Structures are given as C-alpha cells and as structure tokens.
Amino acid sequence: MVVSNFSDWYNNIMKEAELVDLRYGVKGFIVIRPWAMFILKKMYQIYEEELHNVGHMPVHFPAVIPESYLKKEEEHVAGFEGEVFWISKAGFNELEERLALRPTSETAMYPMYALWTQGKKDLPIKLYQSGTVWRYETKATKPLMRGREFLWIEAHCAFATKEGAENQVMEDVETTNKVISSSFGIPFLFFRRPDWDKFAGADYTCAADTLMPDGRVLQIATTHLLGQNFSKPFEVKFMDDDGEEKYVWQTSYGPGMNRILAALISIFGDEKGLVIPWHLSPVQAVIVPIFKEESKESIMAYSREVEKLLKNKGIRVMLDKSDETPGFKFNKWEQKGVPIRIEIGKREEENRSVTVVERYDRSKRTLPLDTIGEIEKVANEMFEKMKEDAKKRLEESIVEANTLEDMENAVKEGKIARVPFCSLSLEGKECYEKIKEKVKAEVRGRLLSKKEEARGNCIVCGKEAGEVAYVARQY
C-alpha cells in the first residue's frame, strides 16, 4: 500500500470496491454494503465461535438504557456523557425518564447481573453480545474507523475473586491473538494503557493497536478490569463461603468489528485494490472465461463444469458470465480482493486444466483439472505470506528513541517509538501532555506480551525511567 496518499486510497477503495456508501446523509452514519457486510459476518462468526470455545454464551440486551442506570457509576457517566444520543420523546409523549442509546452496555447489563447473582454457584458469568453501539463522536468521523454508530462484540464477565477477573483479562488477550492475529492475519501490539487513558470506570485497560499504512495506530480491541467499580453501585453481590456478602469482580472486553475491517482493508490492500483473506472473502475464487465467438459455447460449458467442481468442494466460487472483456474482469475482481482467479480459455479447455492466479503476489500456475483442490493450498500459502509480511512491517516500524528529538523524528516518519518513560500512572501524565503537545503523538502504554526492563531516564522529565513506553500517532 502506498503510504504517501493513504487517505485518498482509503476513501477511494470504499467506493471502488463497493464496501460502504457515505451518502446516507447523517454525519457518522454509513451504509455498509454487501461486499463489506459479508466479510464482517464471517469475522463475527469466527469471533463468536472462539468466544464459545472459551466458555462465553451469547445474550441480547436492549439498545436503550434508562438515564438512572447510565448514571449509577460516576466515572463512567463522566466519560460518556458528552457522547450519548438521548431519546427524550416517543410518539407525541415526552418520556418521563430519558433513554440513552447504549454507548456501551455495562450499565444495561449489570442491573440484571445483580438479579442473577446470589451465590457462588451463579459465578462466573461470561456473556457476550454482538451488536451496535452509538456514540456522538465529536472528532472527525472516518468510514469504518470512527463513526457514530459501530458494530462490535462486547463480552461482560463477573467473578468471585479479583484473580478470576484478572485471568479473564489475560484470556481476552489470548482470544484477541487467536482471532484477530492468527485467524484474520492482522498484527497488533497489545498494551496496558496509561492510567490517564483507561476506560471510564475501569481499574485498568488493555488495548490492541494495529498499524495503518500511514504510520498511525488504530485501536481495534480493548479489555478492561472493572474491579468492583460497577458491582458496588449496581449491587452485584454473592454470598461467599465465609457467609459474607461480597461484590463480584468484573471485566469487559470489546473488539471493534468496523475497525478490524478497516485494518484488514488497509493492511492487505495494494495499489490494485483489496486483498481479502481466503476464509473471509465473499467470493473465494472467480472464474474468468476467455473465448473467441466460435469457441464460446464449449468454453462456457467447461467453465460451468469447473464451477460445479469447486462448489462441491464447498468453495465460494463465482463464474463471471458478464459480457465484459477478460481484462476488465481481471481488474474488477482484483479491485474487490478476490484471492484466487481461475482463467479458462482454449488452452485450458484442450488440456482439461485451469490457470490459477493468486491475488497477493499475482503468481500464476496451471493446474490439471483433477488437482484443482490445490487452490486451497495456494490460497493458504498466500494468506500465510500476507500475514508474515504484515507482521514484519509492524515489527520493523518499532524504533528505539532515547531523546525527544529522536522520538519526534520517528513518529513523523510513521514509526512507533519505544522510549524510556517515567511512569504510566497519573504521575506521568504531565510528561505525556508534553509529548502530545510537542510531538502530536500518544503514549500507547507498555507491552503486555513481555516484561521490558526500563533503562536510563524518562525521555521527557529526565527522572529515572520506570517503564518502556510506546509512542505513536493515532487514529
């Protein structure tokens, strides 16, 4: 992907590949078109399956939250109040109590959790819902990256002990690795966020940041240790073994599906268009027939035979029967990101073979018809390459910086700077604000994946460094 004009590329691909339509006419609300929605559905399916594997069950809570619920936890309201859409009227009646369109569902779910939890037998609770939330974003909106309505999954857990909740946070990290990294191929860094940047109402927040081609990071999933901050005001209690009533320990986890799609598009896309991983693509293999008028019938017949063969193998195949020229079709499906193209012309028909072109590096090979199942292997190898290359790009974008100047340069070049930093608790906030002002970048936190020993002095204040922090520009 060309870095110099990522923004143009991105805006353009939305239209060209028919992913979304921005013309709905309400700021921050967009129409997601079939090609993108199919990919989202696939991602949901894989995500939900993995959540089931680790013991979550699905649930559905209402989209509206009574004002009194939303306001029960003080920090939480303070964090979200400015972004809430309110329903104050229904039909011809003013509502007695305003209803919030959920910006996130803690305050919708926990009143019910209180009713459902009496004893240890009711714990842990591990529930998730897939759905939409609404936030009145005041920053500039950008298709799929920041909207006022977005699709996500939110998993809300409750445990008898703090340890149980902390383990859940680590399990969420592992789930994120399995799904977003291994299955979707999107590399990211998982950070413990600084205290000044945690979720409103959480003890602490961990967040996965991926790197967009222009060097800005995009947060694609978060998991929060909510501690007992919500269980107390919502009175989610249980009777413990010692006969004492105790408050549960809670977590919430939220992968943002729109943003994951935005990352998928941007990280794998190239100057020709999208490149969609095999298992997520609406069309996995497209057959492009090539013929002279006199051979049309037999080549189409052979193409249909190949189509049927692939369909029977469970592959999402599409035979492009339109009247366009082959070159037009090649370009169209490359733009749409179909991972495998199968060309069938006179040569292929005569040899009972197919020509297979993979989208990522556009390598071409001829397969005899009876080995056509090989395309799955080709596609898998393609995906592994995409994944590796993306991972390498992320790793290579991390650079050491020990002075403010180095950091500024790194960030300006679209890198993620790894810096010695005094503290990620509130004591370090002043240093962070200086970075933000001078370098126009964010302190993303410290890595979760490994413990990094801080050396030297804080890049800003010069005090002994307590942390190895990562600094980058963000979306």
Next chain:
RNA sequence: GGGGCUGUGGUGUAACCUGGCUAGCAUAUGGGCUUUGGGAGCCUGUGAUCCCGGUUCAAAUCCGGGCAGCCCCA
C-alpha cells in the same frame, strides 16, 4: 474543540474568480451492431447545479445560514 477546502447526472470533472445563449467532457447506465488471453469500438437514448433564504432584469457562479464530505491542527 479550532482552522482550511469542497458540494454540478450513478461516478470523476468543466464552467464559478469576472453572474447572461441549449450547463461541456469522460465514465457508468438502457437499446442496437460488433467484440473477448489485461480496463475494446461505433451508433443512439436516459440522466445533474446539496437545502433554505438574500442580492440582481438575470444565480451553478456573489452573500448569509443549514446539512454533508475531505484535509490539517488540538
């Protein structure tokens, strides 16, 4: 939150500064002919000045407001 730019058929644009004739072009789209190993060609048809208000004999064009989009900065 601050600043800037923009809004013309489905899409991309010309005309806007300096108001004036039938709003031009490309692409897409309907029909016809023709055509298929990297975005074919010819003929023909359909289709547009974001919304509200103001200035003016006359507004796509100038002014004000709204809505929407993009970029930069916080």
